[in-house]
Every structure is written in C-alpha cells, then in structure tokens.
Amino acid sequence: MKKTVKGIWWAQIKAVIRLEMKKTFFAKRGLWIYLVAALPVLLFIAYAIATSSQQNRSASVARQGVKRLAYQDLLAVKPGMTSEEVMAILGKPPITFHWTEDRPTQDGTNGSIRVNHEDFHYSDGQNDLFVGLANGKVESLNIRQGINLGQDSIMFAAVFQFFFLRLAVFFGCLGIFMNLFRGEILDRSLHFYFLAPMRREVLMAGKFLAGLLATCTIFGLSEVLQTIAFVWHFPPGVRDYYLYHNHGLEYAAIYLGVTLLACVGYGAFFLVAGMMFRNPILPAAAILIWEGINPFLPSVLRQFSVIYYLKSFCPVDIPASPGTPAVFALLISNSNPVPAATAILGILIVALIALYVSSVQVRRMEINYTTE
Amino acid sequence: MAIYRRNYKPYAGPLTPAWSRWFILFRYSRRNLFRSKFMTGLFVVCFFYPMLCLLQIYLAHSVSFLEQIGIPSRVIAIDNEFFFRFMGVQGVLAFLMTALAGPGLISPDLANGALPLYFCRPFSRAEYVLGKSSVLAILLSQMTWVPGLVLFAMQASLAGLSWTWSNLWIAGSLVLSSLIWIAILSLLAMALSAWVKWRIVAGALLLAVMFFGAGFAQAINTVMRAEWGHFFNVAYLMTTVWNSLFRVDTEHAIPVVEAWIALLVYCAICLGLLMRKVRAYEVIR
Amino acid sequence: MNDRIVFEDVSKFYGEILGVNRINLSIPAGITSLVGPNGSGKTTLMNLMTGLVRPTRGRIQVLDYKTDDPENLFKILGYSTQFDAFPKGLTGFQFVYSYLRLAGRTSESAEQMAWRAIERVNLVDAARRNVAGYSKGMRQRIRLAQALAHDPKVVVLDEPLNGLDPLARSEMIALFRSTAAQGCYVIISSHILHEVDVISDQVILLSNGYVVAEGPIHNVRSEIQEHPTQILIRCSQPRELAAKMFEYPQTIEVSIHKDEGGLLLKTRDADRFYLTLNEMAVNGIDIESIAPADDDVLSVYEYLIGNEEAVR
C-alpha cells in the first residue's frame, strides 16, 4: 500500500516536470537563458580561434627564420644590445620593419633629431619576440607568450568564478526558479496546479526538480562546452599533458560539480524567495549583496552562503594582481577553505532548509492574484 | 420599414489640439507614479547631493569663513571635475530611479491589453511613446541637468563674469551628458518592459543589463586580452563620453567617438524593439 | 460517511476586507446556485470550498474530506474558476490532458478522458488550437471540460454561463442537469437569478458576504415576500399619519421617529403600501420623503427578484 502511494507521487512529480519542461526548455520566453549560458562558450571559442591563428602565424614566422630558436634564446636578448649582437644570438630576423621618427631634442630647444627605428619579429614556433631598435640599439622588448598553461588556467578560473558562477548561473537560476511559482502567479495559472489531486509538497518537489533539471542541463552543458573550447586549441601534446598530468581533467570535473552544486544552492534559495516575496527583485538584490560581502562577515554568518562553499572547491587560486585594492583581494582569497565533504554537506543542508521553508510556505499559499 | 428618429448627436465641444495630446498621457502617468510614497521619497533623496553641492559652492566663496576654520580655500575647487562628480552621482541615482519607475509606465498597458484602447482614439504610436517617455525624461531631467544648471548659475553669480565666460562650456556639457544618459535609460527601460511585459521582471532585467553587461565586458577583456569588451558595458561607455565632455583627463580603453557611436546604436536598437511591440494587437501563433 | 458539503461558521477576511462572514451551510446533492451581485462573496465561497483560500475562522468539509487535503479532495472535486487565464503555450487538448496526467493517470487513460470531456463541451474542432487564440466562450468551455474531465462527484463552476451564446448556454444547462442526475453535486454561481433558478434544486442568495436566503427556489421567493419591509416616511404630522396607517391591513408596526419629524413603518407588502400612500397624499397629508429603511437587503432582492419579475 505504502509503495503504491509513493508510486503515484512519483508519477505526479514526473507529470509536473513534463509540464514545466515546456516552459523552461522550449518557451520563447526562456530563450535568454540559453544566451546567458552560451556567452562564455562563445567567448572561449573565440579565444581558441584567436590563439590558434596566432599559433599558426608564430609557426610560420619560426619557419622563415634562419635558425631554429628555443624559448631561452628569446629571453637572451637584453635592452641596449646592438642589432649585430641580437642577430648573433637569434640570426637574421624573419620579419623586419623600418620607420623613422622626428624626436624633439631633450634640451628644450625647438629642434628635433631623426631616429631610425627597426623592429624585429622572432618566434620559436610558440612564443613571439618583438625587438624594437632605435638607431641600432635595442630600446624595447616585448614577448608575447603562446600557450601558457598556468596563465590560461588562471584565466579560466577567473571567468568561471567571477562571470559564470556569480553572474551567469546566478541570474539563470534567479530567472528559472523564481519563475516556478511567481511566474505562474503573474500569469494567473497557478490554481490549475492547486486543483490537481496532488499534495502541494509533491508539486513543489516536482517544480524544484524541473528547475534543477533545466539549470543543471543548460549550465552543466555550458561548462562542458567551455572546457572543450578551452582545451581544443592546444596542440595535441600540450592537450594531453594538460588533461592527464596537469589536473586538467580533474579540474574540469570539479568545475562541473561546482556548477551543479551552484544550481542546487541558488535554486533552493530562489524557490523560497519566489514564493515568499511579492517583488522578488529586492530579495535577489539582497542575496547578491549578501554573497558579495560574504568575505567580510564573521565566520558564523559566512556559512549561510552558497558562494562560501563553492569558492572553497575552486581548484585554481586567482592571484590578486599587484594593483588590486584590498577589498577585491579579500573577495578572491580563500582564507579558510572548507574540506570538500563539509562544503557539499553545507550546501545540501542550506538547500534542505530552504526546501523545508518552501514546503511550509506552499502549504499555506492562497490563490490571491492581485494586480500584477 | 422602420424609421428611427435621429437623436444621436456626436460630441461637438472643443478638442485638445492634436499636437499636445501626448501631454495627457504624461500628466496621468506622472500622477500615477507619485501616488507611491516610496517613489516620492526616493525623488526627494535625489536632491540631497545637489543640496550638498550648493553648500560646497557657497563655502568655496566664503573665503573668510574657510580661513577661520583653517581650510585653504583651494581644497574645494569648483571646476569641471566638480561638475563631473555631480553628474556621476546623479547619473547613478537616475539609473536607480529608472529601474524602479520606468517599467511601470508601459508594461501594465501591454500586459492588460490596453493598447487597443489608446489606439482606437485619435492617437498615434509615436505620440504614445512620446507621452510615456516624456514622464521619465522630465523626471530624470529634474534630477540631472536642471539642478546642474542651478549649481552652475550659482557658481557663475559668485565667481564673476570672467569665470563664467571661460567655463560656459561646462553648462553645455551638463545638458548634453544628461540628455544622452536620459535617452539611453528611458529607451532601455521602455524597450525591456515592452518585451517582457512584467513590471518587476523588466526592472530586474534593467539591473541585469547593467551588471551582467559589465561582467561580460570584463570577461571578454580577460579572455581575449583586448579592450573591445567595453562595448558591452553601457556604464563604461557613458563614463568615457562624460569624461570627454567634461574634459577630465583619464585614460580611455576605447576612443570617445566609438563610445558615442556605440551609445547611439544602443538607442536605435531600443527604439526599434519598442516600436515593434507597441502595436494595437498581437498575433498569437 | 458524510454526504453534504458543510460550512460551519466560516468567515474569510482579506486583511481588512470582508470576503464572507459567518456562513453556515449544508449543501446536498443536485444543482445548487450561488446568487448575488458582484462582490457578494460567491467566488470567495467557492475558493474556500476548494482550499484555494483558507478560512479565517470556521470549518469546511466537502463530503468526507477536509479542504486542506488536496490529494484526496480533488479526486472527487472539479473546479472551473473565474480566472480567465491559462498556462502559456498549450492547446486546448494539451491543457485538459496534462492536468489529468498530474493526477497520476497513464497517458492512454488521460488521453481518452480528455477527448471525452472535450466532446461533452462541444469543442472537438478547436481542441488542437492554442488556447491563447480562443474566444471567451471557448475558453469558458475548455475550462469546464478540464473541471469535468476526471468525472468528479462535486463540480464547482464559477459563473459558467458567463460569455456563452444562447445556444451554448442551453447546451451547458443540459450538461449540468445530466451531471446532477447522476447524483453529483453541481454548484454554480451567477449574478442573474432567473438565469439559474429554473434549473437549480436550491439557491443560496448572497449579499455583502452574508447568506441572506437559502433553500429551494420557491421557498426563498416566498420568504422574501413575507419578509417585512421597513419604510421611513418624513412628514409634518407623523401622529396623524400613524393613526391612518393602522387602518390598512398590511401594516405590522408603526413607530414615531425620534425627532417627531417622521415615522417608521413595517409592512409585509411594500408595493401595495406605496399605492395606499398615494391616496393619502391626495387626501392632504404633507409627505416630504419616503425611503426604504433597510436599503441593503431590499435592494438585493430588488436586484435579484424584482428584475426577474420585470423580465417575465
């Protein structure tokens, strides 16, 4: 007997999910979420294309050179060297560029002196060196690094933490989960659900799962595609190295996991907010601010936050660049990372509390569509 | 054959002249807006900073008073940077005001299918948009260039003719920079609310356009090691333009001309979106 | 086993605003009409019955179920609300079908039941079109189909005849009758009494959140007729007029108003009284004004019953 009741609940949850799917996946109104999820993917695809074309150019420059160069050779050039000294180390440059400049004289008189510039472009096949000579002396040196795994993975981490997690997933979950109840109240169609022979808690669970399915699919897929786009342009050797020996695969899995956890955490938050508040913008702004000031809170309060747990998973620390104000440095730093098990448990507990509150809320809910 | 007595007489009284009809919408929308106490309160708050500025100008010219309390009068310089700061603060407030007040102007009309009621009267779509947007435009003007000019006039009367003459361009900058910001904000708010139709969601979307846009711009710049990401950041574009208008020296990642063009393109897109949705009926497929 | 829909001392306040107050009802099977002008509390009563709003005070029981037990209640209850809104992007058939799936039915049985319900409301041709493109009458009917689709024992319909053309109206009325004939509880609301009184087994008259009359239709009508009406007459010589009033048999009670400038009169037949008053005025008593003293109830009756007499 008990079993059949559960069976019916499950069938009902599935029916709710099926109905909600139409709204979250296929509605014209929900298209923006695909855009939000696709933006970082497009960004990394653009990055991959740009880097590969640059790699091709570097390789062709290297082929034109008289000598096969190594990265150390590029570093050997120092400011102040003459062009002969440079050529002695690197050989005749494959690409040169000449121009002249009338430089005002230093002593303040109105005269000017003519300076002959020569720019040399060398490449070791991956990294490019631009040597600027003025009157035969090296004046400026500029190395454009090709693939730098360390830098690239920091860049990926930065985009993940600051754009994808805090903005894309945040707003995506906000849109989808707040819409579950608030959207139907605005549409005046919630009562159809309340008139079905179904516990309100079952309805809530179904809606939550539907939202979770949608956000996890969309953002999980986005994360996977981002990773693919990110590693795609590496030359095969580098790719294998990155994936199997430089934690690449592991990080990808962690990022995916963090994305899914974020959907659970934010989802539960916004589900409650969408039920409790007439105007969910204010709680959303409050949550955004709460998550923003999280690092400055006392440690007890800090635990009631999604970002707090998520951040401690992120495998790559983003170093604060020297100019960063202390405030932002705090935002990045991972002062006291929590163990993974605690973090997962923490998020699940936060989510369960939120779900409990919303189940109480949904049972008390009345159909009372006032204007808007 | 039935013969009916003709006793129907059409209205023969005076009509509001056609050119000023949009003003009716303006009056009603504005009254509606200020019915909310919160809105009125916010509007009042928007004048705190201008008052502070007024005080500052006054103090800057009371040299003897400043010397009494031991502050060199040069500390409070009333120059282009002063007005630039004023513009920055009021610009943020104007944005907040738009996010709260803007979407309520037309989304209820669309959501409740009220447009046919407007357009079955001698009233065109352009007049509708004009009437509704003039509410925002005038509201925001009252917060930006109008107090700005008051400050300028105050400073001019205290500082004398030569200062006024050599700084007259600041007045022009105040008006121009306010107007472009007002145009962007009101068009954005109205286009968004026409498309999503929910007042609240449109407000959220306006916030999202600003914040998400800024975040996305930053992400582009990080990944592509470029500067063109800033084109997605409306606030950055606007600041660039303001910088040049107030002749404040800072480094721009993108040229001022391009910032101008980008802003105008945004305006045009919003106007296009708006006009597509403001129709008397909608076909449902 | 309980075979009634029972309201025990039920009140509902929307904040400060009264929805319904102190409702005691016991509704048997058959067609029951809730009748009252706009804002009298018909929808509130129906929402209370279906648990969409919760009573501020009191207890409601629908047959064997409490209203906060939707899992069981809606197996036997179908409700077509007054809200003229639908979930976005569904066709008429999908609308009926998906909410049957919510009940946990298999797709075959849901499909079968959905088509049967759509046939009952005569909407087969339009069933594959998007609901957003329906006319008002079609929307009304598809909601009816949704309420009837799972063969409920209790059918609650809020203004189901609103927006239907005369043909559709008589079809719907036939539908209500056949449903009630199977022993169901059909509860419909209307603000026009003569629209529903012929088909109703009982009517409940509502006004300003109170039940003002209840029972089989002919009982209600005679009750209203017997209900004494109070009339306030302002005149210069109230005592003389009072003396004259007692000569008429319809007069039940006369009392002089406090300020000596008029009198309060209770009569069982207001219409006849007005005629008599005309005679008196001719006979030289100076009457300033006449006004019903219990305006509320009277105007409701006037609205509900008087109108109907006029129509006939």
Ligand SMILES: Nc1ncnc2c1ncn2[C@@H]1O[C@H](COP(=O)(O)OP(=O)(O)O)[C@@H](O)[C@H]1O
């Ligand atoms: N959601 C609500 N909030 C406030 N007052 C309400 C609400 N719903 C109904 N009312 C009030 O309750 C009373 C009864 O309304 P309702 O039941 O809708 O009447 P009816 O359906 O008979 O027209 C009215 O005075 C109405 O204004």
Ligand SMILES: [Mg+2]
């Ligand atoms: Mg009603």
